Amino acid sequence: MTLRGMSSSLDSAADSLSIGAEPVLRVGVSPPLPVLRFFLAGRYALADVTVGPGWCRAEPGDQGVVVACEETSRLLPSPVILTPCRQAGTFVIPAVPVGAGFHWNHREDLTYPGSLELVAAGSRALVGVNRVGLEDYLESVISSEMNPCAPEPFLEAHAVVARSWVLAQLGPPRSVEEARPPGVDMWEWFDRRNHDLFDLCADDHCQRYHGQSRKLAAASQAVRRTRGTALYAKGAVVDARFSKCCGGVTEDFTTAWGGPPPTGLTSVLDASPLPPEWPHSLTVEAGAVPWIMGFPPAHCSITDAGILDRILLPMDRATEHFFRWREEFSQERLASLIEAKTGAGIGSVKGLKALRRGSSGRIEILEIQGVRGVLRIGKELAIRRLLSSSHLKSAAFVAMPGEMIGGIPRQITLTGAGWGHGVGMCQIGAGALAAGGADCAAILNHYFPEAELAAAY
Numbered sequence: 001m002t003l004r005g006m007s008s009s010l011d012s013a014a015d016s017l018s019i020g021a022e023p024v025l026r027v028g029v030s031p032p033l034p035v036l037r038f039f040l041a042g043r044y045a046l047a048d049v050t051v052g053p054g055w056c057r058a059e060p061g062d063q064g065v066v067v068a069c070e071e072t073s074r075l076l077p078s079p080v081i082l083t084p085c086r087q088a089g090t091f092v093i094p095a096v097p098v099g100a101g102f103h104w105n106h107r108e109d110l111t112y113p114g115s116l117e118l119v120a121a122g123s124r125a126l127v128g129v130n131r132v133g134l135e136d137y138l139e140s141v142i143s144s145e146m147n148p149c150a151p152e153p154f155l156e157a158h159a160v161v162a163r164s165w166v167l168a169q170l171g172p173p174r175s176v177e178e179a180r181p182p183g184v185d186m187w188e189w190f191d192r193r194n195h196d197l198f199d200l201c202a203d204d205h206c207q208r209y210h211g212q213s214r215k216l217a218a219a220s221q222a223v224r225r226t227r228g229t230a231l232y233a234k235g236a237v238v239d240a241r242f243s244k245c246c247g248g249v250t251e252d253f254t255t256a257w258g259g260p261p262p263t264g265l266t267s268v269l270d271a272s273p274l275p276p277e278w279p280h281s282l283t284v285e286a287g288a289v290p291w292i293m294g295f296p297p298a299h300c301s302i303t304d305a306g307i308l309d310r311i312l313l314p315m316d317r318a319t320e321h322f323f324r325w326r327e328e329f330s331q332e333r334l335a336s337l338i339e340a341k342t343g344a345g346i347g348s349v350k351g352l353k354a355l356r357r358g359s360s361g362r363i364e365i366l367e368i369q370g371v372r373g374v375l376r377i378g379k380e381l382a383i384r385r386l387l388s389s390s391h392l393k394s395a396a397f398v399a400m401p402g403e404m405i406g407g408i409p410r411q412i413t414l415t416g417a418g419w420g421h422g423v424g425m426c427q428i429g430a431g432a433l434a435a436g437g438a439d440c441a442a443i444l445n446h447y448f449p450e451a452e453l454a455a456a457y
């Protein structure tokens, strides 16, 4: 165990918090398809026969799923489970969409460990679900999310955060009910409850999971060194989150998601104590505007290319400006984005106003003032989706109008802070802390000061 300094709490809490055994996850690894082709790299048990190695195809039928391999063709009730005869057995799904909805999206043939479950999604489609042990899943997730050249304590901290998040998702469902505030037109957030056929999806919505294909030794070792360890607060596993860059302060859970906030997840200043000229209350415009328009010294404000190259994957490294960024909208582009996505008919945009900001300055409720009416939307991801053809980097922004013609700006420029929802561990900040010599326990203690480490199994 390399979690130096946290071993005493680990020992004392271990008995009461242990769930006994490593859980098996059901991860959705294909979108709903009318036909799913897959390659078995070894022998697999299918009902009362064994099949593979070789190609198979599965199609939904009226009474279940038809699975056709070289040896046999069977109609079986959904879900159909193919289990490897040897523990190390793997299967391949060709041309899996990777990075759906993001600019790096592409298709790849991906190899998975464990069992394949074929689940009917209605009578015309089915999805492929990978049944995989949590630790095996994490080895892949850490390899896919982060650069294996990153400092070891950072990869370890990431493994603990990702494990805690998964365990929280497997636990009792959290209430996500939250009434739409008066006067707000759109009130949306997106969480795991959107999945009903499996526990987790394989994309950024949950955590990037690319099976065996991306597993890298450094990430696997970080997972093994922290095996079974998770963050706990008040006797419950912490629903720990992470995002790329908080922008200097981490965000409140409730700015991004509905329902009461989980215990052990609070906003923290992602910096050493700040010089007094930096205001702390970013929930009010007088604090948020100078903070976002400025460049306060924070752990995640690093510009050192050598450290960033070690922390981030090449596809993320392509995003150059994340601590502070600018995006300019022409009136035509902004008005047409809003009309295309809402159909609200508010016409040309006169201005954008933050009605409610969270602790990091991210906007929870945005008012869009149009010539024919106003539109109020939340929460942070709904705002980021509305103002972009994919996702705006973050909802912590200040909107400045450009040249005015008849009371309508020709352009609106957003100056923004951070990348992602900003809740929980700030990946770039944690990487910078690790590069500066912090160990795994110190990193976790910084981002989750109310939590302690304990063994889940």
Ligand SMILES: [Zn+2]
Pocket (backbone or CB within 6 Å): 192, 195, 200, 201, 202, 203, 205, 206, 207
């Ligand atoms: Zn998901």
Ligand SMILES: [Zn+2]
Pocket (backbone or CB within 6 Å): 245, 246, 247, 248, 249, 270, 298, 299, 300, 426, 428, 429
């Ligand atoms: Zn940060």
